[in-house]
Amino acid sequence: MSFWDIVWFILISFAFVAYLMVMFSIIADLFRDPESSGIQKALWIAALIFLPFLTALVYLIVKGGGMAERQARSVERMREQQDAYIKQVAGSATPADQIAQAKSMLDAGAITTEEFQRLKEKALS
Numbered sequence: 001m002s003f004w005d006i007v008w009f010i011l012i013s014f015a016f017v018a019y020l021m022v023m024f025s026i027i028a029d030l031f032r033d034p035e036s037s038g039i040q041k042a043l044w045i046a047a048l049i050f051l052p053f054l055t056a057l058v059y060l061i062v063k064g065g066g067m068a069e070r071q072a073r074s075v076e077r078m079r080e081q082q083d084a085y086i087k088q089v090a091g092s093a094t095p096a097d098q099i100a101q102a103k104s105m106l107d108a109g110a111i112t113t114e115e116f117q118r119l120k121e122k123a124l125s
Helices: 003-032 038-050 051-090 095-108 111-125
Strands: none
Touching: 003 038, 003 051, 038 051, 095 111
């Protein structure tokens, strides 16, 4: 193998990986698009199978702007769900729950009476 064969192989590999990324982005966008009907989605998928390069170019031209908007909405929705989950998990312990947990730790011998009093005061403040 010559140097140029290796360079050519690297370029072809890069182009193939880029093409696969575009295809996966298009397929993900198709399933994320609530405005397209099932028939439209099926036609796009069939066209991607039989005329992949041409269909990918047409899809990017026709629906390229909407792809970014749908992706941004999806990211925002996931961020809101993550924030809600974190708030639910972090803020679920009431002062009574914290005191009960500290009491069970005191009864188990994991903490001293002074540490229990500090935890109790912290929970009540």
